[in-house]
Amino acid sequence: MADATVATDPITGLEEKLMSFTKAVTTRAAIAQTPKELVWTLNKAKLYRYVPVVKKENRHSVPLLLVFALMNRPYILDLRPGHSFVEFMIKSGYDLYLLDWGSPGPEDKDHKFDDYVLEYMPRAIRKLLTVAEAEEFSMLGWCIGAILAASYSALRPDGLRNLILLTAPLDFSDKTVTFSRWIDERYFNIDRVLQTFGNMPGEMLDAGARALKPVENGVLNYLKLWDNLDKPYVVDAWKAMNTWVTDNVPLAGGAFRQLVVDLFRNNELMRGEWRLRGERVDLSNIRANLLTVIAEADHITPACQSRAIMSKVSSKDKELFEIPGGHIGIMAGSGADKRTWPHIEGWLAPRSD
Amino acid sequence: MPEQQAADGRPFDPMDAWRKMRDTYLDSWAKAMIETVNTEGYAKASGSMLDAYLSMSGPFRDAMEKAMVQTLQQLSMPSRADFVSMAERMSNLELRLDDMDAKLDRIEKALTKPPAVQKPATRPANGKGKGAR
Numbered sequence: 061m062a063d064a065t066v067a068t069d070p071i072t073g074l075e076e077k078l079m080s081f082t083k084a085v086t087t088r089a090a091i092a093q094t095p096k097e098l099v100w101t102l103n104k105a106k107l108y109r110y111v112p113v114v115k116k117e118n119r120h121s122v123p124l125l126l127v128f129a130l131m132n133r134p135y136i137l138d139l140r141p142g143h144s145f146v147e148f149m150i151k152s153g154y155d156l157y158l159l160d161w162g163s164p165g166p167e168d169k170d171h172k173f174d175d176y177v178l179e180y181m182p183r184a185i186r187k188l189l190t191v192a193e194a195e196e197f198s199m200l201g202w203c204i205g206a207i208l209a210a211s212y213s214a215l216r217p218d219g220l221r222n223l224i225l226l227t228a229p230l231d232f233s234d235k236t237v238t239f240s241r242w243i244d245e246r247y248f249n250i251d252r253v254l255q256t257f258g259n260m261p262g263e264m265l266d267a268g269a270r271a272l273k274p275v276e277n278g279v280l281n282y283l284k285l286w287d288n289l290d291k292p293y294v295v296d297a298w299k300a301m302n303t304w305v306t307d308n309v310p311l312a313g314g315a316f317r318q319l320v321v322d323l324f325r326n327n328e329l330m331r332g333e334w335r336l337r338g339e340r341v342d343l344s345n346i347r348a349n350l351l352t353v354i355a356e357a358d359h360i361t362p363a364c365q366s367r368a369i370m371s372k373v374s375s376k377d378k379e380l381f382e383i384p385g386g387h388i389g390i391m392a393g394s395g396a397d398k399r400t401w402p403h404i405e406g407w408l409a410p411r412s413d
Numbered sequence: 414m415p416e417q418q419a420a421d422g423r424p425f426d427p428m429d430a431w432r433k434m435r436d437t438y439l440d441s442w443a444k445a446m447i448e449t450v451n452t453e454g455y456a457k458a459s460g461s462m463l464d465a466y467l468s469m470s471g472p473f474r475d476a477m478e479k480a481m482v483q484t485l486q487q488l489s490m491p492s493r494a495d496f497v498s499m500a501e502r503m504s505n506l507e508l509r510l511d512d513m514d515a516k517l518d519r520i521e522k523a524l525t526k527p528p529a530v531q532k533p534a535t536r537p538a539n540g541k542g543k544g545a546r
Contacts, residue, residue: 102511103504166493167500183511190518238451247460249467256467256474271450271459275443283439287432359447 080289085282089299092135094146096158100187104162107184109191110146114153120412122221123155123192125185129204130176131265131311133304134160137202139392140300148401154412157188163309169258171312173319174336177211185212189219198222198408199348202391203229203361207323210369211336214345222411223348223375224404227387229361231368232327238272238359243320250320260316262308272359297394304392330368343372350378351407353390353400360387379407 100107112119126146128134137158138146150156159181164171188197196219201209206228213223232240242248253260270277288294311319328334334341350373354363363382370380383390383399390400449455485492491499 100511102507165497165500167497167504179508183515186515187518190515190522236451241451241453241456242459244456247456249460249464252467253463256471272447273443274446274450275439280439280443 077286077289080295081286084285084289084295084299085302087299089140089296089303091140091300091303092138093141094138094144094150099157099191100184102180102183104164104168105180105184106160106162107187108158108160109188110150110156110158112155113150119153119155120409121194122196122198122412123157123188123194124149124198124200124408124412125188126156126158127181127199127201127205127209128159128161129202130161130208130315131204131260131262131309133307133309134158136304136388136392139304140296143297143300143392143394143397145391145396145401148397149405152405152409154408155192155194157192159184161309163262164259164312166258169254169313172314172317172336173208173211176208176315177215178337178339181208181212182216185219195219196221198224198412200224200226200404201228202226203387204319206230207319207329210343210346211329211334211341213348214341214343215336215339217345217347220348222351222408223346224351224353224408225366225369226353226391227355227358227361227366228352228369229323229365231330231365232324233330233368234362234364237362237365239268240324242268243324245325248320250317254313254317257310257313259310259313262310265311266305266308269360301388301392330372343369344374346373347375349411350375351404352378352380353404354380354382355385355387355390356382357385357389358387377411381407 095111096108097111098106099109126134126137128137138144141147146156146158161176161180185197189195198221199209199213201207201224203226206225207230209223210225210228210230213220234240235244243250257264285295285298288298322328322334326333329341329343332340332342350370352366352370354366355361356363367380370378381403383403385393385395385400390396482492482494
């Protein structure tokens with residue numbers, strides 16, 4: 061009756077629980093498992109095409125490009141088998157592509173949004189259209205990826221049929237948002253930081269994001285794991301998310317400076333004053349069908365930063381979709397496959413043929 | 414003695430009440446901390462800490478970098494700056510290659526494009542066209 065002994069011995073039980081906890085916290089989950097092929101590279105950036113599972117004649121004719129933030133790994137979109145937005149979309153018949161920005165090195169410290177939007181994206185999209193044998197495409201940008209997607213759509217609107225912006229930080233007029241307070245020029249010396257580090261270290265960006273909700277991220281997150289160690293599904297989900305959260309990449313110094321000074325401090329994009337390589341990013345040039353998704357409990361990109369774009373674009377077909385959840389939770393949380401993904405797919409499907 | 418059960422039918426767990434109390438306390442702590450970090454005082458304090466760190470680590474960092482460059486030079490080995498310069502040149506080459514790749518794609522597309530279907534000849538005014546044969 062060894063099992064009964066284990067169950068009734070509190071010391072052994074606690075020891076086993078501690079070992080399971082340590083294992084969950086210190087090991088990496090198998091993430092980003094959906095098969096894909098590399099179709100284009102430039103410097104650290106890579107364009108992947110996910111291997112379709114639906115026959116060509118049954119697939120949507122307009123391919124979809126996923127653009128994620130610069131300072132996190134994009135595999136949050138393909139977190140784990142059975143709970144992956146990528147998997148969901150290829151099963152729904154999309155020819156799906158992912159732009160992975162990679163991790164900038166010291167040689168990339170001067171990379172700016174100008175380079176990402178006007179050098180990398182047009183080239184990646186040119187390749188995508190060639191591989192997909194398509195004239196038009198759809199683009200989904202998430203977080204900083206939404207800034208890139210919106211800027212690209214404003215500067216190079218041709219060929220883009222559908223634009224989806226997820227938790228897009230675009231309007232920085234509200235200075236009471238926590239990040240805006242922290243990077244106020246009175247307290248945050250960006251020149252000194254970038255002079256020291258070159259690129260903004262991933263660990264510092266992660267520390268900043270965690271500090272927005274210190275108790276949730278530092279205590280409750282681990283307590284949730286501890287309380288659910290007997291539930292393998294919860295442990296697997298926790299491990300996958302922890303693997304992603306702790307896998308940080310630096311943000312190129314030039315892009316970080318623009319994010320802080322041009323966008324957060326001066327709100328140049330929303331005021332129509334932002335220029336990339338001399339070209340003004342005029343949001344009224346956006347004509348693509350637009351879906352903007354807002355997470356109601358988003359502490360990283362509060363809803364107020366995403367709403368204003370709806371009145372700036374020229375798109376005739378546009379929708380604002382607000383959904384309960386947090387910045388990452390709406391796309392990778394346990395309810396994402398029941399609420400966010402079906403809504404995005406339901407919106408995109410009739411506009412993709 | 415029948416097993417004690419909670420009102421919702423689940424087995425009685427003596428730790429449940431403690432857990433609820435713990436969660437209530439942590440929730441209120443979490444809310445208070447979210448408000449605390451969104452204050453001018455916190456922004457000022459975190460900015461000062463970052464400044465202090467940069468001031469303290471800067472001289473060490475500079476000295477280390479200088480020593481490293483000198484050591485590598487003496488060993489006839491490339492420094493970080495050399496690698497950075499090399500990487501930048503590689504990126505420029507990649508840009509050229511990417512443009513050439515795109516040109517090849519266009520040429521391939523033009524070569525494999527099916528020939529355009531010839532338009533039927535316009536029927537002559539005198540009615541002696543194909544249909545009149």
